[in-house]
Structure formats: C-alpha cells, structure tokens
Amino acid sequence: MQEFLVFLCSMDSYCYIPFPDWLVKADRQLFEYINSGFANNFFDDIMPLMRNPFFWGPLYLFIVAFGIINFKKSVWWWLAFFLAVVACADLVGARLFKETFERLRPCNDPEMLGKVRMVLGRCSGGFSFVSNHAINHFAVATFLYTTLSSYIKYAWVLFIWAAIIGFAQIYVGVHYPFDVLCGSLLGILIGSLGGYLFKKNFGFTIFDK
Numbered sequence: 001m002q003e004f005l006v007f008l009c010s011m012d013s014y015c016y017i018p019f020p021d022w023l024v025k026a027d028r029q030l031f032e033y034i035n036s037g038f039a040n041n042f043f044d045d046i047m048p049l050m051r052n053p054f055f056w057g058p059l060y061l062f063i064v065a066f067g068i069i070n071f072k073k074s075v076w077w078w079l080a081f082f083l084a085v086v087a088c089a090d091l092v093g094a095r096l097f098k099e100t101f102e103r104l105r106p107c108n109d110p111e112m113l114g115k116v117r118m119v120l121g122r123c124s125g126g127f128s129f130v131s132n133h134a135i136n137h138f139a140v141a142t143f144l145y146t147t148l149s150s151y152i153k154y155a156w157v158l159f160i161w162a163a164i165i166g167f168a169q170i171y172v173g174v175h176y177p178f179d180v181l182c183g184s185l186l187g188i189l190i191g192s193l194g195g196y197l198f199k200k201n202f203g204f205t206i207f208d209k
Contacts, residue, residue: 019103019178027178028115031106034170034177035117043171044119050168051133059161063144070151077202082143085194089139089187093132097186103129107173119172131175134183135190137162142191147198162187 019027049055064082067075106112107123141158149155166184169175 019101023178027176028106028112030177031112031170032115034167035106035173036115038171039117047168047171048120050165051172056137056161056165060140063148066152067148074202078147078198081147081194081198081202082140085139085143085191086136088194089135089190090132092186092190093130093135093183094126097130097182098127098132101129102127103176103179105174106176116173120174124174128175129179130183130186131166131169131179132183133169134162134166134175134180135187137165138184138187139191139194140187142188143195143198144191146192146195 064079067078071078104110105123105126105128107116107118108128109116138159141162144158145155162184166180169180170177
C-alpha cells in the first residue's frame with residue numbers, strides 16, 4: 001500500500017503526495033456509480049451546460065449588479081473581496097493542489113480505460129485533484145451567503161447551485177468524487193475567510209445612499 005502524506009521534496013521539484021489504495025479504489029467505484037449508474041438523457045443534456053460559464057455566468061453578474069445598485073459606495077470593497085476570493089480559490093486549486101498531487105482525470109487514467117462514459121465527447125486537460133469548478137463555485141457561494149444572507153432570503157440556494165455544478169464534473173467524466181468533495185470543502189473555507197474578513201473590516205448597509 002502506498003504511504004499516505006509521504007512528501008518527496010527537493011529544491012527543484014514539487015512535493016508529490018500519493019493517495020492510499022483504499023481511497024483510490026473507493027473513489028473509482030463511486031465515480032463509476034455516478035458516471036454510469038445515473039446515466040439518462042436529461043442529465044446528458046443538462047450536466048455539460050452546468051460546466052459552461054455562459055450558463056452560470058449570468059447569475060453571478062446579476063448578483064454583482066444587485067450589489068452595485070443597492071450598496072452604493074460600500075460595494076467597491078465588497079467587489080474587491082469577491083474578486084480576491086475567486087482568484088485565491090482558483091490559484092489554490094490549479095497551482096497548489098493540482099501541481100502537487102498530479103492526479104490524472106478519470107477520462108485520462110489508464111486504470112479507468114473503458115470504464116468512463118465520455119459525456120462531453122472529449123477529456124479536459126490538466127490534472128484532476130482538486131476540482132477547480134468545485135472550489136471556485138463553493139468559494140463564491142460561501143462568500144455571497146456570508147455577506148448577503150441578511151439581505152437575500154434565499155442566498156443558501158447558491159450552495160445547491162454549486163453542488164449541482166460539482167456533481168456535473170463527476171457525471172461528465174472529468175473528476176472523481178474525492179476531487180469534488182475536497183474542492184468543495186476548500187472553497188467553503190476560502191469563501192468563509194473572505195466573507196469574515198469583509199464583514200469584520202468593512203461590511204455595508206443595504207440601500208446606503
């Protein structure tokens with residue numbers, strides 16, 4: 001069995017951290033269950049859309065527009081923190097985790113050959129752990145919920161939205177469940193920190209004139 005959290009580091013290379021065999025096996029089994037067991041025509045049509053920024057982008061633009069219209073002068077620090085949360089989440093996922101773990105996507109994994117339903121008809125490039133869709137959307141959902149839940153009654157729906165996007169990554173065959181789970185948790189952590197710092201240091205009054 002591979003050693004878990006064994007760091008093989010040098011000045012000129014990344015620290016490679018392998019996954020334990022039991023986790024890899026369970027992750028692959030759960031992936032197959034979602035990728036193939038949940039297969040249906042409706043999901044085949046809708047799940048690829050959930051990954052497309054042209055599909056989910058308008059929602060976030062609407063929320064940003066809501067903030068600009070209602071928060072007046074207070075909105076600029078909010079926007080700055082919002083962008084910082086997005087940038088931080090994306091960098092943590094793409095640079096820190098993907099380049100450290102270097103886990104192959106299921107659709108690129110030789111061990112999964114013939115076991116992956118390629119809903120997209122192609123496989124995304126890059127590494128798999130963690131899912132940047134998951135970390136980014138959960139970071140955004142958490143930041144927006146933390147800062148706007150007092151003003152928008154159903155802000156919690158953003159977590160359902162982020163969860164569906166995370167599920168879509170598994171369904172179309174580009175991420176394992178563990179990639180999405182860890183990306184979601186990291187996103188919640190980053191979004192919570194960003195929201196906490198904003199509320200502690202700035203905050204805003206809705207409809208401030």
